[in-house]
Amino acid sequence: MKYCDKCKIKIDTKKTYCPLCQQTLSGEISDDLIEKYPEYISINRKVYPVTKRIIMFVTIVSMIILLVINFATYNGRLWSLIPIGSIFYFWILVSVGIFSKANIAFRLATLTSLLIALLVLIDEASLSEGWSYNYLMPILLTVCNLAISVIILIKRIDYRDYILYLLTIVIFSIIPIVLVFFKVITIIWPSLVAFGLAISILLFIIFFFPKSIKDEIKKRFHA
Amino acid sequence: MNKESKHDTWFRLDNSGKIFPEVSSHRETNVFRVAISLTEKIDKDLLQLSVNTILSRYPMFKVKLKKGLFWSYFDYNSKPFIVEELKHYVCGEINPKKNNGYLFRVMYRNADIIIEMFHSLADGAGVIMLLKALTYEYLLLTGKDVKPDNLISTKNQRPSIEEYEDANSKFYNRKNKKHVPEKRAYRIKGSPLSEDLTGLISGTMSTKEMIDLSRNNDMTITEYFAALMMHIIYVTQIQYRGHISSNQKPVKIFVPVNLRKHFPSNTLRNFSNFVKTDLVMNQDDISFEYLKSLVKEQFKKGMTKSELIRKMSENVAFEKNVFLRFTPYFLKKYALKIGYNMLGVKLNTMSLTNIGKVDFPESMEPYVKDVTAAVYSGRYNTLNCSIISYKDRLKITFTRSIVETTIEREFFRHFTNLAIDVEVESNYVEEY
Numbered sequence: 123m124k125y126c127d128k129c130k131i132k133i134d135t136k137k138t139y140c141p142l143c144q145q146t147l148s149g150e151i152s153d154d155l156i157e158k159y160p161e162y163i164s165i166n167r168k169v170y171p172v173t174k175r176i177i178m179f180v181t182i183v184s185m186i187i188l189l190v191i192n193f194a195t196y197n198g199r200l201w202s203l204i205p206i207g208s209i210f211y212f213w214i215l216v217s218v219g220i221f222s223k224a225n226i227a228f229r230l231a232t233l234t235s236l237l238i239a240l241l242v243l244i245d246e247a248s249l250s251e252g253w254s255y256n257y258l259m260p261i262l263l264t265v266c267n268l269a270i271s272v273i274i275l276i277k278r279i280d281y282r283d284y285i286l287y288l289l290t291i292v293i294f295s296i297i298p299i300v301l302v303f304f305k306v307i308t309i310i311w312p313s314l315v316a317f318g319l320a321i322s323i324l325l326f327i328i329f330f331f332p333k334s335i336k337d338e339i340k341k342r343f344h345a
Numbered sequence: 346m347n348k349e350s351k352h353d354t355w356f357r358l359d360n361s362g363k364i365f366p367e368v369s370s371h372r373e374t375n376v377f378r379v380a381i382s383l384t385e386k387i388d389k390d391l392l393q394l395s396v397n398t399i400l401s402r403y404p405m406f407k408v409k410l411k412k413g414l415f416w417s418y419f420d421y422n423s424k425p426f427i428v429e430e431l432k433h434y435v436c437g438e439i440n441p442k443k444n445n446g447y448l449f450r451v452m453y454r455n456a457d458i459i460i461e462m463f464h465s466l467a468d469g470a471g472v473i474m475l476l477k478a479l480t481y482e483y484l485l486l487t488g489k490d491v492k493p494d495n496l497i498s499t500k501n502q503r504p505s506i507e508e509y510e511d512a513n514s515k516f517y518n519r520k521n522k523k524h525v526p527e528k529r530a531y532r533i534k535g536s537p538l539s540e541d542l543t544g545l546i547s548g549t550m551s552t553k554e555m556i557d558l559s560r561n562n563d564m565t566i567t568e569y570f571a572a573l574m575m576h577i578i579y580v581t582q583i584q585y586r587g588h589i590s591s592n593q594k595p596v597k598i599f600v601p602v603n604l605r606k607h608f609p610s611n612t613l614r615n616f617s618n619f620v621k622t623d624l625v626m627n628q629d630d631i632s633f634e635y636l637k638s639l640v641k642e643q644f645k646k647g648m649t650k651s652e653l654i655r656k657m658s659e660n661v662a663f664e665k666n667v668f669l670r671f672t673p674y675f676l677k678k679y680a681l682k683i684g685y686n687m688l689g690v691k692l693n694t695m696s697l698t699n700i701g702k703v704d705f706p707e708s709m710e711p712y713v714k715d716v717t718a719a720v721y722s723g724r725y726n727t728l729n730c731s732i733i734s735y736k737d738r739l740k741i742t743f744t745r746s747i748v749e750t751t752i753e754r755e756f757f758r759h760f761t762n763l764a765i766d767v768e769v770e771s772n773y774v775e776e777y
């Protein structure tokens with residue numbers, strides 16, 4: 123035990139000074155003493171790496187330049203949205219798709235939905251031919267539906283975490299059919315395939331996992 | 346419990362727990378610690394095994410925090426929980442991403458087992474129950490002949506719903522929920538420590554001597570400490586500087602009250618409330634004697650049943666508000682943040698938590714040397730204090746986010762000047 127004459131306290135430490143008043147402690151301590159608390163090792167807080175900041179800066183500046191040129195030479199088409207949207211999507215793809223540790227079904231659902239939004243944007247900003255609605259939207263939804271279903275079948279244990287995202291994509295898959303009614307979509311068969319698959323998956327969940335879907339909804343929506 | 350139902354487990358956050366996820370950051374971590382010193386070096390693998398046992402006994406801790414449409418909730422966590430070696434951080438942020446989603450940590454160093462808990466999940470009394478159960482399982486695994494003596498819930502008992510009920514809403518009274526507006530409190534000044542540092546100094550004294558000392562003053566230990574703390578803050582920070590504008594703010598010591606002692610409940614979740622000392626100290630001649638009688642009076646007022654129910658109902662009413670309830674979560678968190686800024690840490694100068702006496706079964710006592718409790722300190726409460734006692738060891742632990750140790754020094758010198766022995770421990774933050 124060491125001792126501080128000023129504070130009149132006892133302390134078990136190999137350190138020289140009193141933690142209360144910074145005076146030199148008197149007394150001896152055995153050599154095999156292990157300090158009660160570990161030593162402080164400074165850990166510098168992570169700052170954004172310089173390269174990341176440079177890339178961010180360059181992309182934002184180029185987006186502004188693109189917008190300026192587009193408006194300066196405006197001919198009725200917002201073509202600058204195509205590269206800007208693609209750059210945004212690229213960033214999300216990198217951060218959500220590669221670096222995020224989030225739920226894989228969530229990542230798939232997010233990336234697919236945003237990809238569809240991007241493709242629609244490109245379609246509209248270019249020649250408005252409708253290829254994005256007619257083909258890519260229903261096909262991507264179908265692929266995403268199948269992918270999440272396969273993941274759920276493989277990762278049986280965690281399926282509760284994924285089922286809500288599957289349900290979201292299933293509901294999104296109804297959108298193309300609605301667009302058919304509004305005559306936005308003219309090529310019907312891809313939308314029908316997407317719809318058919320979505321309904322089958324929905325029925326499968328309702329027939330085979332009625333409790334888990336009910337529980338999941340109860341959890342997520344309790345007020 | 347079969348495997349199927351285990352995975353379906355989920356819990357609502359309790360009333361006080363709902364606020365913490367929104368207002369916590371690496372500076373205001375809302376994490377607190379309890380630690381136990383045993384007689385032998387901790388075996389990491391056995392500790393891991395006992396934690397696994399405990400987690401299946403207490404499903405309410407085997408959870409991760411997830412967001413719903415209206416509220417966040419605790420969902421069953423299928424990932425493994427890993428015990429770690431103690432690092433220098435004291436009550437540092439619990440980042441679920443780095444912790445397999447878990448909202449608490451179990452650490453070890455030498456002969457110590459340390460639990461750090463995010464306040465959403467439980468309060469001090471709840472974690473003490475967890476610590477006792479963990480120590481029991483650990484001692485059992487190391488081959489000690491220990492018995493639970495009804496003081497500890499072992500793996501042989503089934504988890505009960507009572508353990509994770511939200512007792513706050515149970516005693517909620519719609520007719521007694523008036524909101525009493527409060528002024529911002531005085532903030533203890535000092536030079537800030539680096540962000541990943543929390544200074545810790547604890548002093549151990551004789552429980553008996555402390556009880557005698559406070560009895561001679563006709564007070565409880567908590568009241569005596571709160572009055573002494575007011576006095577020391579006054580002497581070291583405010584006296585003869587009453588004209589300075591920041592010294593016009595009231596000094597308020599926030600003292601949590603364990604409601605399990607006032608209302609019947611055995612929940613492990615948050616079930617505590619508070620009393621506060623409250624005084625503007627801009628006069629030059631406030632005596633310790635005056636502060637003692639003031640604290641006694643303010644505590645008496647704050648601890649009446651109807652006042653405790655009012656404070657509880659005030660919080661529950663906020664949550665039960667129809668508009669807030671059906672606001673989507675991503676908007677609601679801003680409402681909660683604003684509400685917390687009106688009710689939260691800025692209204693307190695420091696917090697003084699008395700966990701109280703920890704009892705172990707007689708068969709465990711030879712293996713338990715000491716217990717420690719500590720709470721985080723942040724930007725607003727730059728100095729906090731926790732008290733816990735075990736047999737004749739009463740331990741006061743100060744945690745600080747400032748360099749200065751003046752208040753701790755004067756606090757402990759008060760006792761050594763009364764010829765009471767104080768044994769100090771510190772995490773020695775020397776290089777700033």
Ligand SMILES: [Zn+2]
Binds near residue numbers: 141
């Ligand atoms: Zn000293």
